[in-house]
Amino acid sequence: MKCIRKINTNFDIKIVALIVTIVTVALLVMYPILVLIGYSFGISFNGIEISLDAYKNLFFNKEVYFAVKNTLYIGFCITLFAGLLGGGLAFLVTKTDILCKKLIEKLIFGTFVIPSYIMAIAWIEIAGHNGFFTRFLYQFFNTKNPFEIYSLEGIIFVMVLHLYPMVFINISNALKNMDSNLEKAGFISGASSKKVISTIIIPIIMPSIFSILLFVFSKSIACFGVATVLGLPARKYVVTTYIFSSLSSLDIGSAVSLSVLLLIISGILFMLNNKYLKSKEYTSTNIVNDERYIYSLGKFKIVITIIILSFLFLTSFVPIIMIVISSFLKKWGIPLIFKNMTLNNYYNILFEERIARSAIKNSIIYGLISATIACVIGMVISYISNRTKTRCKKIVEFLSSLPMAIPETVLAIAAIFAWKNEPLKLYGTPWIIIVTYIGICLPMIVKNVNGLMIGFDPILEKASEINGASCIQTFKRIVIPMILPGIKAGFMMSMIFVLREIPVSIMLYSRGYETIGVLIYNLRSDTGGLEVVSAIAVIIIILITIGQLVIQKQRR
Numbered sequence: 001m002k003c004i005r006k007i008n009t010n011f012d013i014k015i016v017a018l019i020v021t022i023v024t025v026a027l028l029v030m031y032p033i034l035v036l037i038g039y040s041f042g043i044s045f046n047g048i049e050i051s052l053d054a055y056k057n058l059f060f061n062k063e064v065y066f067a068v069k070n071t072l073y074i075g076f077c078i079t080l081f082a083g084l085l086g087g088g089l090a091f092l093v094t095k096t097d098i099l100c101k102k103l104i105e106k107l108i109f110g111t112f113v114i115p116s117y118i119m120a121i122a123w124i125e126i127a128g129h130n131g132f133f134t135r136f137l138y139q140f141f142n143t144k145n146p147f148e149i150y151s152l153e154g155i156i157f158v159m160v161l162h163l164y165p166m167v168f169i170n171i172s173n174a175l176k177n178m179d180s181n182l183e184k185a186g187f188i189s190g191a192s193s194k195k196v197i198s199t200i201i202i203p204i205i206m207p208s209i210f211s212i213l214l215f216v217f218s219k220s221i222a223c224f225g226v227a228t229v230l231g232l233p234a235r236k237y238v239v240t241t242y243i244f245s246s247l248s249s250l251d252i253g254s255a256v257s258l259s260v261l262l263l264i265i266s267g268i269l270f271m272l273n274n275k276y277l278k279s280k281e282y283t284s285t286n287i288v289n290d291e292r293y294i295y296s297l298g299k300f301k302i303v304i305t306i307i308i309l310s311f312l313f314l315t316s317f318v319p320i321i322m323i324v325i326s327s328f329l330k331k332w333g334i335p336l337i338f339k340n341m342t343l344n345n346y347y348n349i350l351f352e353e354r355i356a357r358s359a360i361k362n363s364i365i366y367g368l369i370s371a372t373i374a375c376v377i378g379m380v381i382s383y384i385s386n387r388t389k390t391r392c393k394k395i396v397e398f399l400s401s402l403p404m405a406i407p408e409t410v411l412a413i414a415a416i417f418a419w420k421n422e423p424l425k426l427y428g429t430p431w432i433i434i435v436t437y438i439g440i441c442l443p444m445i446v447k448n449v450n451g452l453m454i455g456f457d458p459i460l461e462k463a464s465e466i467n468g469a470s471c472i473q474t475f476k477r478i479v480i481p482m483i484l485p486g487i488k489a490g491f492m493m494s495m496i497f498v499l500r501e502i503p504v505s506i507m508l509y510s511r512g513y514e515t516i517g518v519l520i521y522n523l524r525s526d527t528g529g530l531e532v533v534s535a536i537a538v539i540i541i542i543l544i545t546i547g548q549l550v551i552q553k554q555r556r
Helices: 002-040 055-060 062-095 100-114 114-127 132-142 152-177 182-188 195-219 224-235 239-248 252-279 298-329 345-351 354-387 394-403 408-418 431-453 459-466 471-500 502-509 517-527 530-554
Strands: none
Touching: 002 252, 002 354, 002 408, 055 252, 055 502, 062 100, 062 152, 062 195, 062 252, 062 394, 100 152, 100 530, 114 132, 114 152, 114 224, 114 298, 114 517, 114 530, 132 182, 152 195, 152 224, 152 252, 182 252, 182 354, 195 431, 224 239, 239 252, 239 408, 239 502, 252 394, 252 408, 298 530, 345 354, 345 530, 354 394, 354 471, 354 517, 394 431, 408 431, 408 502, 431 471, 431 502, 459 471, 471 517, 471 530, 502 517, 517 530
């Protein structure tokens, strides 16, 4: 009887945990989205007046038409060029005898570490109207810079450099896990290298290619920071910047309806991605992980290596070097000589400027709170997903992964309408930012913890319960120690997100609750010089690099 009572108690605890988790995640993720959709149709806390006027006005608005057109243009171009660049580099590094493979991978990773918004600022300092390269061309060749950085093409250029490393990582993993025996069989049958690549390699890794390109496209159409800094000065709007502009001018109908349309598009892309991956699964027949087949580049090996290293140096190191140099200038635009250098920019940010110190402190505090809460919820979600057989776990899995399908701009707009009324009024407080951060960070935590939860045998937990331990004791003494590396990695990923995000804090902050994203955005768009922005950017890069090193250590 005692054993049965113990089992029933554990069962009750799991049911309670499941219910609490579903309610919590639904409140964090689903509730704001439903409120946003309701507002777009005239359903609000103040009453119900169902109307399609917001959508009608949207479809007859020429500015919206151009914003959508620009969004699709940059989306397709970024996806195309990031796919070609990332996929080509992945093949060269993984399947050929190119030199300096480790160095190439590190340089590609270095590009990925820099937040896209900071990279945009770096390229303004290089190729802007008063940039280093622009001044160099005018001084020595008396010619203008042919490339206009403040344009849709400038957005495409920066976003391609930011996103192609994701394509590289995804396709590299697919190529590494591919069975080389299939290639060897193709060569034995008399096929050429081109034939083997087109008929064997590409079809096998096509699910990975399709998946990552869909992801890149969804990230491209949700671009906000880069589109703001490079598009708005030229009055080139995309959907996200038009939403922000509409919200700023109190055109609530356009902001809400356009957010819902962007939400629908992103959701469709997310579902297509998942559906395609499930229907296109390939199983390797080899048991032993054999040595990969390597293609020879012949006499072009050295030339190709030099070209790639030069490209990676220009796109990885040069932007960082420019930001670092600019951060020490007394004023942006003055000659690069020693007497024009100073440490005052860093001193003022860290010790003199109250707003700057407050913004850095707020980002760290908001990150710590949101990452901690997300870790607790994420652990429970992962446990329910992997250790229970209830059908309700599918609901939990869906809700926790939903933020991956929603652009951050849309989540911020949804949070405004969800948390501006009693009894859940968070608008005007830092908690609206923290709650939104928690929802966005959940998928990161769950993904990291799931990888470890799947890897260890549940028999350890069963043995614990048989020996008299309660469900909570088992979770504390066995489950948590086993998944702790995943929790730490997810925690650091969440902190990195908080340090580098812009749209959520820009739309949700109130005076006194600024974050690093708000600080760097306002300095760039208002009165702050590029030298101060560069100093803040260097601090962010250092913090992000430390976080990435911690994540790598935990994963090892």
